[in-house]
Each structure stands twice: as structure tokens, then as C-alpha cells.
Amino acid sequence: MSISQKLGGLIRQSGLPEWPEQLKTSLERGLEQRVRLAVTGLSRSGKTVFITALAQHLLQSDQACSLPFFSAAAEGRITGTRDLSPQSHSPFPLQSCLAGLRADPPHWPASTESLSEVRLALRYRRRPGLGRALGEQTTLYIDLIDYPGEWLLDLPMLTLSFEQWCRQQHTLFAASPRTEVAADWMEQQRMMDWLAPASDSQLLTLVEQYRRLLQQLREPPYNLSLLQPGRLLMPGELIDSPLLHLFPIILNWPSQPERADDSSLFARLQRAYTDYQTQVIRPFYQQHFRHFDRQIVLVDCLKTLNSGADCFNDMQQALTTLLHSFQYGRNSLLRRLFSPRINRVLLAATKADHVTANQHHNLDLFMQLMLEAAQREIRFEQVETHCLALSSLRATDAAQARLDGQHISCLRGRRKDTGEEIALFPGEIPTELPRPSDWSSDRFRFVDFAPRSLPAGQLKPEHHIRLDQAIEYLLGDLF
């Protein structure tokens, strides 16, 4: 091998050829011309719809029609937009999502099964002032990623050892409704000798049982969120991979784990856990979840109101532990160049169109109740937070009805499950956690609505609720 070839190999190994690209990225970021927006939310909280709506509205923002509260667009300073997602390895299927929403009858996008990226370029005129010295027009690049919400819940596992994780799961499974649903599985664990050698089939059966258990807990009527490991529910490209042969030991924890045989379940699970951490979670985190500048947390409060206190507590716990995985803080110029942190967080209660407009404020308050602890910690890092009830894609019309001589505001839309047109007053959203007796009564009836058909051309302000305010809060200062 000649010296030049050797040198070439070394250079390739050191990643030097990628440096110009990386340098360009950091420089753009430093000049605030590139922003990575974290769209965070548990599964089925509306991430895909949010990204679809956001991308489409922003791509049309040069027409200044649909985002009256997004000042750069309303003032007509955005002069051109371009969708750069096709350049990425796994582009976000914006067109197919839109096609589904424009179809007759329209339908929501299918649940996300893999990671995809959106990249938008917005060309805008600078505000009059000093910045104009750098040129009147400039471009802002916005990066977003869409991913299955289940995967997000793996992030807290990065900081836990196998033992810590098992202990945590043990506490979780000690509470209702997990105890009841998992009774059989726990009985099985109680009988288990973890240190004895075990066969592959035994492991596989247990994994399969655990997977089914998680699925059961995810579905109604339980609607739980804190289900780990998330890839068991949504394997993505890892389907049938041995990396997923993993479940927690919640009962009968061995007293002398160091004596474990190499082929015992204990040793295999522990190995699987470490592999899962290093080969699944860490790459996912490092490639996609480290360098965010702004964050929006989408929360589906109506699901918890429909399902009860257990679901509320579980979602609260899931979101609070989840938000620990992100780095918050104020960015200095150097920090922005090399390791940016999230410096602005929007907590958004989604599905605001599923309640009447006079309940939006209550929805806001209810979400704050859920995220109180998380919000306090974020604020401690001197990071701005803001709460908003929004709907990325409006599925209902506001209407009024006369009932018993009283005017009552209600919603009109098509049911998601049957497709029939209904009018509904879904109940009032409490601003405090309802007492157990209230959960059981028929105090709320939040149904899922099917989307209204989107027009092929320009979107209008009536197609969203407060999406423009969300954009203004998250990105408005960059224009």
C-alpha cells in the first residue's frame, strides 16, 4: 500500500472530508440562519400532522394569507420558500400526508413507523436596522424530524443501569392498572429462576408476552404512555432483531447477580439492555436529539380526560422524565456554534379544535397542571416557556345550538370512527385535577373527529388554530 493511499485512508477515518460541511452547518447555526426545532410528543399526540401543517403553511408563507400572527409572513417579508427535504436520506412524506388530507373522504396520516426529516428554506427580507448591513435578503433553514413517539421514551433509559431500570419498572408495575393487566406475567416472573441457564425459546416467549402486554396497556381503555422499551412497540428497521430481546426483571430480583451463568436469562437480559443502550438509543439520541435550538412539546390532554386519573398520572410521569433528556439553557455565541441548547420551549395542548373555543383557556390551564414540574425545571435553566392550546389542522366548525331555550356553542364535524356528521358539546375542561368520582361520571365526551378536506391551493387561517402564534413564538425572533 502506498503512502498516499494510507494517508487517504487515515483522512477518511478521521472524518476530515466532512469537515467543510460540518463547519458550514455550525457557522450557519452561529449566525442564526439554521434552526433545529424539536417536535416532541408521545405517540398519537399529533406530531406528524403538526409537521405536515407547519411545513405546508410555511411553504405558503410568501403569500401572507394563512398566518396572521406570524409577523414575518403577515408583514410580507418572506419572499420565497423551498422544501429541501428531498435532499435528506429519509425525507418526510409531506406530499403523501397532504394527499391523504385532501382525499375524499380525507383521513389522518398513518402512524409514523420510522424516522424522517423535513428541511425548509425560507428567504426573507431583514427588518430595517443594523442587520440590513449584512444584506437585505437572507435565508433561514428550518430542520425538523418526525419519528415514532414510542422511541422517545427510550431516551430516559440512557442514564439508567439495568438494575435501576428494573427497579423503576417494578414501582410502575406495582400500581394500578398495570398490576391487574400484568397479573399473569408477574406470576410467571415470580416463579422464574433468573440465574439458571435458559433456552432461546424461553426468552423469546417471555419477550413476546411482554410485547403483547405493552400493546395491551397502550390501547384503550388504559391508554398508558410510559412503556419501555419503546422499540418493542414500534420496532422500525429493527424488526426481529435480537437487540429487542429485552424486558425488565420486576420480581424475584436475584440476590447474588454476580453468580449468574452466561447463558442465564439474567445475564442475557443485562447484555441485551447494554446493547440496546449503545446500539439503539445512543445513536438515535446523538444523531438526532442533541442539537436542538427550539422545542415544542405536544400534549394530548383530551385523551387523559377521557381515560381517567391513571392515564393522567402516567402521561405526566412520562413527559416529566422525557423532558429531562433534553439540554436546556441559554446560548452564548460560542455555545451556539459548538453545542447548542434549547433556549425556548412551547408547551402545546393539541386538538384544541376538539373542544369549543371558550374552553381553550381551560385546556391551556389543564396542560400546565400536567406539566407543572417539568416546566419548573425548564424555567430554572432560565429558558422561556409558553403554553398554548392549538390545533394544527382544524377538524371541526364552530356552531351554535338552541337547547332548552339556551344558546350553547358546540362543534360540528365528522366522527373519525363512523364518518357520520355530528354536533357535540363535549363538556367543560376542568382547571383542576378532577376527583375520582368525577372521572367515572359522564363529565366529558371528547370524540375523535375526522379531518376536514384541505384545499389543493392556498391554506387559510381557518385551517388551523393558533399555529401561527406557535410559529411566531418559536421562530419569530429569527426573522
Place this chain on the structure above:
Amino acid sequence: MPDKTQWQRPVELPPDAITPAPSSQTEPRLARDIPLDEAQPLAEESSSQTPTPAQRGQRRRHGWLLLLLVLTGLAIGAELYRLINWSVAIHPLLGGAFAVLTAALLLMIGLEVKHGLKGSRQLRQVESLQDRARQLLQQASHGDSAALLKQLSHGYQDTALSREMQAAIVQLDSSYNDREVIQYLDRHALSQTDQAARRCVQRYSVESGVMVALSPWASFDMLLVAWRNLRMVREIATLYGIAPGLLTQGKLLKQILHNLAFAGASEVAMDAGSALLGSSLTSSLSARAGQGIGAGLFTARTGLTAIKLCRPLPEQDQPKGLLQQIARGIVQKLGGQKGNRNTDSMP
């Protein structure tokens, strides 16, 4: 349980109970867009309040004023009657001429008073609108802004603002809460008028600044600035749909002076900053130019205060850098007039 009834139960409604949100005449096809806010019953303002001592005092003073007016009016009327009588006695033609003159005079006075009354009523209305809007900006309620919207769309029906305001009100979304309604209108219902008013302020300020800088008599300067300020205030009031008239103008001027005299510390500091900038700009010019900038900035402040008082909604974001721009504009004009080399270019 006592608190069982605190919340309203969910109901599924029969289709025939639905009345779709009522539409307005301007856009009949888009029935869905029309905000529910418009359709809700007017929140009646309670008008039957017992008068406070201050109001009572004012009423008594008004009573005295009225008495004085009536007496003066009677005296003038009697004098006019005697004058016409006397002139008719000399010659009927002379009498006729006097009568016509008197009638014309009375008509003019009457018109002026009518305009003035209308203008001051409008000013009062603007004040109450601003108060209400400020109140609404503090709360996240829903539907309380209906009365304000009605007032806005009716009160400004025949004015220059009407078209933009109506368009913005029609575009209001049904999901906006009261604060968002006010914010939306603040951004979209008045933007053209605001721009026109600010242009007007800038023009008058620069002109009066240049005039003062070039005028040779100090006392004459004062008159010039006063005259231009009056003209500007009148123009701004007209832009915001307030009937012009001497009475209105006087009242507005009184309010403006009051505002300027009791301006907040922050505003004073801001203005001082821009004055400082002005002086640094003029160090290369002369003391006269410094005076000119002072006069120009005073006119600008008057104009901005007039905008604040005439605008139906409270200003949320102050125009930044307008005063600096004006100072720079004056210097530029002077530089051009005196043939000096111009260092600063207008943005």
C-alpha cells in the same frame, strides 16, 4: 354533592337544533368564516350608576356654564335684533343685508359647534374603546369582545378606516379569545392608517424643524411651530376618523399637552436619548440647526401623542427609531440646503 352542578354536561345535539354561526352580508358564501363573537348578545354596559361627587361637581360647573352661555346668547340676540331693527329703519335693503349676514354667521357657528360636539363625543368614545381594549388584553376570556367589535364596526362606518377595519373584523377567527381579537385588530385593522399617520408626523416634524432652523426671528419661530402642530393634529384626527373642528382640536390639544407634560420617565429618557443623538449629529452644523432639531422633535412628540389619543385601540408596539429618523431627516435637509457635505445617508 354540592359542586356537582359546577360544570356543564356534554351533550350530543340533534341536527335540527343547530343554527350555523350567522353570516354577514359582506361574504355570504363563506358562512363558516364568520366569527361567533359577532352573533353573541351585546353585553349591556351598566349606565344607571349613581353619580360620584366628582361627576356631581362637574355637572354643577356645567350648569353655571350653561347659564352664562344662555345669558350671553340672549344679550347678543337682543343686540342683533336692535341692530337689524335700526338698519331696517334706515333702509330696508341695508336691513336685508344685515339679516343675511347675521343668518350666515349663526349658521357657521352652529355648524362649528355641531362638528365640535361630534368630535369631542368621538374622542370620548375612543378613550372608552381604548380602556375596554386594555382590559380585554389582560384576560383570556371568550366572547367579551363582541360589544367592542360592534362599537368599532358601527362607530367607524363612514370613515376612512372603515374598509380595512371591516375586512379585519370579518376575518376574525371564531377560536380567538378576547386578547387575540384585540391583538389581531391592532395588527391588521389599522396598519394602513398607522402608516399614513406616521408619515404625516414625520413630514410635519422635518418641515417645522427646517423652518425653525432657517427662520431669522425667534418669536416668529414659535408661531410657526404652533401653527404647524395644529395643522398636523387636525390631519391626524381626520385620518383616524374624528370629525375635525376648532372645538375638537382645542380639546385634543389640551389632552396632548397634558400627556406631554406628564409623560412617563421612560419616555422622557427615550426622547432625551434621541435629542442627544440629534446634538451629536448637529455638532458639525450650527446652534440654529440644534434649535431646529429641538422643534422638530417636539412636533414629532406631539404627533405621536396625537396618534396615541386618536387611535381606537391602544398602541402595543411603539414605533422604534421614528424620532431618530426625524432628527436625521432634519439634518439631512439642512445639510442639503446649506450645501454642506452630507455624512449620514437616510435609511
